[in-house]
Structures are given as structure tokens and as C-alpha cells.
Amino acid sequence: MSARDNILRRLRAAPQGQPPMAPDVAAFHAAVTAAAAPSTRASRIELFCDKMAFWHGEVIRVTRADWPQKLRELCVAKGVRSLLYGEDSAHAAQLEAASIDGLRPYDRPIDGWKKELFEDTDAGLSATRGGIAETGTLIVWPGASEPRLMSLVPPIHFALLDANQLYDTFFQAMIEQRWSDGMPTNALLVSGPSKTADIQVTLAYGAHGPKELIVLLLVNEEERP
């Protein structure tokens, strides 16, 4: 008998009472939503910005037209010498046109250039699949065009977030985007730069991953502050 068989046999031999009904998370969620004031695009943007600021993330409102320029200015201001991006991503063409110094694609498997990524890459730009207003959270699905380490290893993580893709809650996001139909090899929720409070409960940012998280929030012209 294998360990697997033994474990499953012991579990199956255990007495079972009346099996509980399947939990209805959707009903729970609906009740919570019904009890609160309905959210609007404006309220979701406000809440997301507040919460992301609480996590020490910076949110900059940009438009579809001017975000590459804004990013260029940010890179200059922060002294970014190398900015990593995905050349097959939807925003690549616009980014390439913005003449940002040190822009370089994540164009080959990590195995050959780990050291360069860890030691000589200042920032990475990634798209997001949406955001969660309730907690100030980005939904990031890395993949072939935007690999996993882009949003982790460089000290600054820039993230593009479309305000149309702001959800109220994590539950709502996963249901509306039908996550259970198929998950990518890696999916992430990101709320602020990496941090730790392991030394005397004192908060410090930049534990292992990014020291700064800067969200470029795509809004309409009139939604800028």
C-alpha cells in the first residue's frame, strides 16, 4: 500500500455525519453588496487610490494618450537607467514610441541573464488584468509576453491599470473574469511594494521585491484631480 492509499483509506474510514450543504459564497456576497451603497466608477477610483496609498503604493492618474510621456518623466525623476517591458504586450508599441532611456524588452528566458536582472535592472512595467477597490489591489497575470519576474525583481514596479477594470471585491473580480474556467501558471494579487514587520513589528518596505510600486491609472481626461 502506498502512502497515498493509506492516507485516503484512513480518511474514508472516518465516520461522516450529515454532510454539510455546499457553501453559497455568491449569496453571502450578494447580501453584503445589497446592504452597502452601490459603487460607481468614481467611488471605485477614489477607494482604490485611498487604499493603494495606505499600502504605500503611488497612484498617478494618466490618460490613454499621455501615459508613456508620464512614465518617461517618472523614469527621469527617479533616475531609472533601465526599464524592462514585454515586447509582445498590448502597450508595447506606444511605449516604444515614447523614447524612454534604458527601455529594454524581457526577450529571452531568464536562465541566461539572472544576474543582470537582479543587479542591473531598475524598473519593470507590467499590465494588469484589473484592480480591486476594496483592498487597493492589482490583479497581475504574468505570462509569455510579460514574465513573472518583471513585477518582482526590479526595485521599482510600474503597473498600468485601466479604471474600467476596477472591481469592488476579489470575489467579484474572479467571478466576472471567470477565473475558474482556467488559471494561468501564475496569477497574483499585488497590494503595495514588498514589506516586512519582522523586526520588532516595525514596518520596512523593499523586503525582497520592489521598494516602490507606482500605478499608472488610466482614466478619462476629466477624471484627473
Next chain:
Amino acid sequence: MNAQQLKFVPASEFKQRAAVAVADDHLRKSFRGAMDFLINKRAAQFPDPEALERQRSLAEHIRQYSLARLPELLEQLERKLTDNGVKVHWAESAEEACAIIIGIAQRHSTKLMVKGKSMVSEEVELNHAMADVGIDALESDMGEYIVQLDGEKPSHIIMPAIHKTKQQIARLFADKVPGARYTESVDELIGIGRAVLREKFMTAEVGMSGVNFAVAETGTLCLVENEGNGRMCTTVPDVHIAITGIEKVVEKLEHVPPLFGLLTRSATGQAITTYFNMISGPRRPGEKDGPREVHLVLVDNGRTQAYADQQLRSTLQCIRCGACMNHCPVYTRIGGHAYGTTYPGPIGEIISPHMMGLAATHVLPTASSLCGACGEVCPVRIPIPELLVRLREEAQHDARPGHAPLLGQGAARSRLVDAVWSGWAALYTRPAFYRAFGWLATRLRALTPPLQGGWTVSRTPMKPAARTLHELMAARSKRR
């Protein structure tokens, strides 16, 4: 640095260690301060008590539902993960789990393994086993890194280095990290750890992590963390090995948000952690990073014993938030090390007996005043006080009829105590003897010894009254 050789301190010495800890002012102060901080942070997350109860009901329901279907869900999880390209392993014991992981590491001729936070890997004493075969198992969670560097074990499941001051950590880094200067700035100390560990992430061949939730329907392993070391360990090295207890599985992805929301709020009073990392498979063709191999080790190590009993099974509802220890008056006063087990505090008192047997752990369920705080704050409503009482009973008696004996059943039984109780029972069931005993005890009360063992350590001695209740009542009826 090398993986430290760490051994369990036998739990039977618990009382001795607790006495030492209670007398340590510095330790008392750091735990009191940290626990008050965590208690307040948690309370701020749950301003509406009724809303909290509704969330707890849902979370409890999800965990009970998952446990009721555990064997099917484990099979479904295995099937989905296998389809996704993840290799699933099963381990009945700690030794088996270590052997599986060592086997994988040796197949890749690994010298260095970086580890994200995993209490199950501590439970199976993996670092020790790896050191024995010459593989460095380096903890990369800042707190875990600090305690490993000092040759210790974590004192809290969420905040492993909570017992240390920044001065102690400053000294430790200056002494043990090459090139590090003495600094008490927390930012600089974290910077030192960051530099050392990023170098290790880059070079390690194997990365290891725990699992917070395993989702059966999609074959997804979910990891909760703030630091990013978990993402490093599961993304940079060529091989990722995840280890978890068999109870961590849930059926659907939608079961995760309610548990995740309660986990972080109960643990550190955060509405969410920096990262929630969902892993569903190794690097696919065309992807440029991520591990080429992903393994999951499912560990039993006594969990099926808890599962076999419908009351004790609720132990497995635990999502490892640590709220029970933060709120425990005993834990706050003695700290995590005094318990001598991987899981300290109330959850440790109810789970350790299944892992290590009652012979080694029977004293732990008695390390509670049964004040009930642990049960009140548990986000999945584990009735911890009731389980403590149950385990005290199992430690003193034979198994209940129809129940299989627990490992170490009856281990705390003492002949003296048994004899006293049978004597008492004999006396109490025979009225004539009982009256004679009462008469003697009250008349000879002057002879009661002033030192009465454990009782008089911190209490005034017991002394029979001048007359028995029977006599007093008889005298009263006569007066009427």
C-alpha cells in the same frame, strides 16, 4: 551560512521552561507589546461584530464542507495538478516527507535550497534532515532568516522573530553576516537581509514554499505573504517544491476570498497582504521564467488521527492565522519557545498531540486557563477550549468506547491519582463510610499539613471546616 541543527525540546519539560520564561522580564515585555499590537490591529479590522460573526459562519462552513469531502477533494486536486504538470507526492510521516524532498533535491544535485515560510517544513524538521545530507536549506522570510541565523526556532507562526529586539538582531547581523556593520536602523537591517537573500535567490537550484490554500477545481496553490520572498522561492529557481498538510484543500476558487480575507485580518490586522500568489503549474513552452518543475508534497503526519474523530476533526479547520496565540494569556506570558513544539499556543496544544503523540505532549492541553479567548477569536470557529478538555481526558483515560486510541492514549495517567480517585469513589458511594470520614476530617482538622504539594505553591493551604455540611444542616433543622 549553514542550516542549523535544530531539535525539538521535549514538551515534557514544558513546565520548567515556562517557569524560566515567566521570570524573563525582557521576554514578557516583548511578547506583551507585540500581542497587544496585534490584538488592536485585528480589532480595528472588525468594527461590526455582527458582520464578523457572519464572516466566521461562512468561513467555518467552507472549512467543514471541505473537510467532509476531503478524500475526494485531495484526489481532484491531484488530478488537476497532474494535468497542469505538477508532480504530487504523498507522505504519511515527517520522515517520508523529508525523504521525498531530499530525493528531488538530490536528483538536481542541489547544494542550496531557498525556503519561503512553511510551518509544515518546520513540523517535519526538514532543515535538519537536509543538513544531514549536506544541503543548505536557507530560510528567506526575514523573521525565519533571523531565527535560523541564530540557531533558533520561530516563537510565533506569523512573526517568527517576535522575541528578539532590534538591538539583538543588529548584534546578530554584525557578528554573522560577512561585511555587515552594526546598525539599529530597521530599514538598514532589512537592507542587509535583502542583499544576502537576493544573492541566494539568484543562485539556488531549488525553492521551497508552504501552501495556504490548495484549490481542487483548478489545481491552484495559493500563498499569502508580504515580503516577496515566497514569490522569489517559487519563481526564480528551476525547481519549486511546495509542502502542505492534507487539510489545506478547498473545492472551489470562490471559497478562497472569504478565508483569505479572514486570515490576513485575524493574523496581522491587514485587510490584505502585499502578495497573494496563485500557482497552477510550471513554466509552459514560450514562457521566459518560472520553475521548470513544480512538486507538491501532501503531508499526513497525524492529521488522519484527528480526522478520525468527529470532534477532534475540527482541529483541521485551522487556517494558521495565529489569532489564538495572540489572544492567549498563557502564550503572551511564556512566549512560543516554552511549548517546545513547532506550533505554539492554543492551536499547538490541540494539533501537536496528533503529530507527536500524547506521551510527549499531554502537558500542553493543560497550559490553558480555559478562559475561552482562543475560541472567541478563531476565524473558523474551532472550539479550542472544548478540544483542550477532550485531550486532557484522553491523556488520563482509555479511549472512549467505539473510538480508536490516540497515539499516546492515557499517557498522563498516574497510579497515585488513579488510587486517590478510586478511594474517593469508594468512600463517596458508601454513606456510612462517608459520614465517618467527614467526622474524622473535621475533628482532626488541626492535623492538616500546611504544605500541600502543587496546591500551596501559590495558594493558601486547604483545611476542612470545623463541622461537615451534613452536621450543620442537621443542627439547623433541629433549631427550627
